[in-house]
Amino acid sequence: MLFVSRWGEILDVALAVKNEGHHVKLFIEDKSSREIGYGFVPKAFDWKKHIKWADYIVFDYTGYGTACEDVRSTGKLVFGGSPYTDRLELDRNFGQAELRRHKIKTLASKDFDSFSDAIGFIEANPNAYVLKPSGNTQELKQLLFVGNDDRGQDVIRMLYAYEKSWGDRFGTFQLQHKVKGVEVSIGAYFNGKQFLQPVNITFEHKKLFPGELGVSTGEMGTSMFWTNDSPLFRRTLKPFESTLAEQGFHGHIDLNCIVNGNGLYPLEFTSRFGYPQVFIQRAGLLDPIGTLLMGVADGTKTQIQVRKGFQVGAYIVVPPFPYDDKKTFELFSKDAVIVFKKDQKEGVHPMHVKKVNEQWLITGNTGIAVLVTGTGITMRDAQRNMYNRIQNVIVNNGYYRTDIGDRWLEDSDKLWSWGLL
Template sequence: MNVLLLGSGGREHALAWCINKSEKLDKLYIAPGNPGTAEVGTNVDLSLSDFEEILDFIEDQEIDLTVVGPEKPLVDGIVDFLEQKGHKVFGPSKKAAQLEGSKKFAKEFMKKNRIPTADYETFTQDEYDEAFEYIKNRDEYPVVLKADGLAGGKGVFICETEEDVEQRLNQLKEDSKLSDAAETLVVEEFMKGEEASVFVLSDGQTAKVIHNAQDHKRIGEGDTGLNTGGMGAYCPAPVVTNEIRHRIEKEIVLPTISAMLLDDMPYKGILYCGLMITDKGPKVVEFNCRFGDPECQAVVPSLKTDLLELMEAAAKGELAGHEIELDNLYRCCVVIASEGYPKSYEAGKVIEGLNRISVDANVFHAGTVSKDGEILTDGGRVLSIVGAGETLQDAIKNTYAEVRKVTFENAYYRSDIGVKGLAHLDEE
């Protein structure tokens, strides 16, 4: 098979690395890719917003399957566009991708189908004053503010005080990077519990849970500071017990896939279920229409089953006859970022030590660029380092041993990825 993978981040490097291991693969192209993906395939300079350019490449190179990594092309309808031209694509349709593309759509969908989630209200940007009064009158803190549309993981704010709410409402309205996504605002109750991510593979009718993980969104140690795209992850998450896993499938996964099918928007591809494990059971924080980043970097190395074979089966509606097998190791992923992220940061720093990474670990590129034979930083989240172990403690120890081998000026990473998981295991 000839495969085109769209994207350029750590998630796409991990997917490219995993797809490259498949015996079914002939040629792998990544658009636009990064220095890491260039090691496992061929990078091509395509714009993810130019669907006609992508179509021309698919037809010229006789691509058998296109895999869409990031959310924006999915929400913009690339699957519909390519399928109408007769090409197989791994990912949900524009309608189905609304589960991520619109928080309001997702909340209304969950309410209609009795899928457990937080209570909420929605307001247009013209109604922000009413939203502020609504929150003041409820007088229940923390409260969660969410921009309805895509905001690169930066459109969600947990507000502790009335002053905090006012500040964030103004930011959502005035920040040019957020205002379009925040034309509609979702105000949610704050759910107490522990977060977990569950990844589901679906062909529209059949759904199979791949794995679970726990992300670390906050920039600071102990889950403090600003939200980011994700500073690390580990899998599996001990908070997802066998009982919780069964409830997630019964109360969230199967009702979601069934309802999407009944609503004439069958869900194909990866469904990311961002969950809060509360004292009443699992509830949905958010749905995403693709693999999470950095959870993907921890999850896909755990697959013993051929990922490309699974993707092809999902795209063709033939997933029922396939099983998913994992290697049963724990994995920890630590993101090395540029100091200053998620705000302003400097790029162009020389990265050293990549050649010292153990063969038993993985390094996935995200914000990097190759120049004059050197790898330089070129983004906020620069690299993901993934280590494995028979126990979570070993996975964490092995990962940080690799992290310390990689250096660049003003590098930053959290040193507590996976600690919450250890606390659960200590309780057993």
């Protein structure tokens, strides 16, 4: 199995597949991330030279859709996206249009490539808005801004700040009407013809600090469960089944939503593995992950064997996360050792690390050290399991959220009352 990775995020999955007895090679596109995985799995320096060697090829990120399609056309079995699913995620306007085409209600939104035009729009249409970068800039999660002012004045101030600091480099962005409710994601694997059952329901914790304070990071941790019967799935991803089949998609897709007593509002697609979603999913799988990936790629798998109950996961990160600051990373975090009090690594997933003399060392440039997962019949059980495992891990200058999973206690009551669980 050949893994083609944008940033090296897929290391943990590649390592699991290797430990299941398969031959594995990992290619990382980003040059500054290429140390990730050394000592864990064999590396490839030009993935195209290993196409003939591979029985299965796994692409781990959005933007590889055309490459996936080209490789599939040669008869190779591919787990990954398509040009259509790339566009669902990267072109927010197209994604929203496709939701409406599939009879799914969306929030009002508008795309801009001019800060002054966006400011003028808010002044003419005062409301609470969410500012979302589009295209490649959307990878910088700290740029996403969720406004709280009902007249949009806080978003206007942010637009002025981005105009001064980013200028034309910011690219296109979207203003979306803000609604209050429960944020929830629906994820599922698609085998080229149909969605696999069960599907995955996740609750992301995106802010840096407990209590949803601080900068947006993309994600600091997630809680989740698997279900065969989901009103959320039936009203979001299920209507896309025939379209994804027409597009030849073999992979994982996720739709992030806000739901409240008035309805369900899809926000954005993730047409690939979610990170850290896939690692926490793995904690709930009874099937080997290699078997799942192959069954999705060749279209033979329709069911997933999973644990009952809940799964949670939290990142342990180091400076300068979530920012990109090479000097700070090299000063505080580069080659720092991850120490285990006891020789027990169950539930500890290597992220941006390498292995030297059996020691785990932090590498790359983002400061994501490990993800620690836990499972349990109740959410509290899963939380205890995870935080007990975290206490076994020593990461100098490391920090993590201490409230991953707490949202479930209130969110579940709301979702039950709205008929969505």
